[in-house]
Amino acid sequence: MARNPQTDERLRPVDLARGHGLSTQAIRNYEGAGILPAAGRTPHGYRTYTPLHAGALRAFLALVPGHGHRTATAIMRAVNEGALDEALRLIDAGHAELLDDRRTLQAVESALRDLEPTTVPEAAASQSGDTFIGPLAGKLGIRPATLRTWERAGLVSPRRDPLTGYRVYDAADVRDVRLVHQLRRGGYLLEQIAPLIAQVRAAGGPAPLESALRDWHGRLSARGRAMLTGAAELEAYLGECDRRG
Known part of the structure; x- marks a missing residue:
């Protein structure tokens, strides 16, 4: 044979x-x-x-x-x-995880499109938009300790209630927290997010994130x-x- x-x-x-x-x-x-x-x-x-x-x-x-x-x-x-x-x-x-990442990217882009053109001054923030650390963390499905970590990293700076000392997140803070949360889900490290958030605050718009978003699109396509x-x-x-x- x-x-x-x-x-x-x-x-x-x-x-x-x-x-x-x-x-x-x-x-x-x-x-x-x-x-x-x-x-x-x-x-x-x-x-x-x-x-x-x-x-x-x-x-x-x-x-x-x-x-x-x-x-x-x-x-x-x-x-x-x-x-x-x-x-x-x-x-x-x-494949399901990749699809979820794509949806997260779309959510980030949507959040950036909805960013206000200028940073909302703390004094002008709507009182109805104020919230505390527990409810905000619960709404996002994260722990309050995570928000405190982001605060120490300079990603968000809630004011303190003068009577109770509790953290108070106004509308602009909530916007920044949501953006950080979405970027973290997209795989970005805190040290990568910090300058992006700072640039968005300073520039008053999402333009500084356009390069990062293009890179994110590229990584998802490559995967x-x-x-x-x-x-x-x-x-x-x-x-x-x-x-x-």
Whole structure:
């Protein structure tokens, strides 16, 4: 019977590692984590891999940019354990998260469009727009301690009630808090948000954030395309698994 190189070809750890700039130890680690199927062994105990393992490695490395290392690992482990539904659930969750991030970006852009053209002076703030830390935190679904952290970072500066000492957030403060909250959901760090908020206050408009928003759009698009690439490589691996039974 003729030898089938697609099923009988043996690959060493270095053969898998070389094409992806990895170490042979990384290949062994990936196998140990369940990212790759279990390797065969030579009579002397050396690991041997096949094109199927190469396909698993390509699928994993393609999944990482879109889903992250931890989720990509969980996807490949589920596939190799025969739990395809769990793998697909993880992929669906990643797409749902990306969609939520897009909606968050749209919310930020909407919030910026609604920014007042000038900063509202504290003395002119509507008393009906004043609120305290507890109700504001509850409305946003965050802890009061988070608002205090943002205050220490200079992202918001509520005044203090002269009688009780409680923090009082006027309409402009609430606007800034909502903007910070949305930017945090978009993955921005406090030190990245602080200058943006300061610029918006000083400039009286959303123009300083336009560059950041373009970057955010770019990152979401890049992640979406990375997910497509990962899905294509995973489908190729699944097809090879099916052909090999």
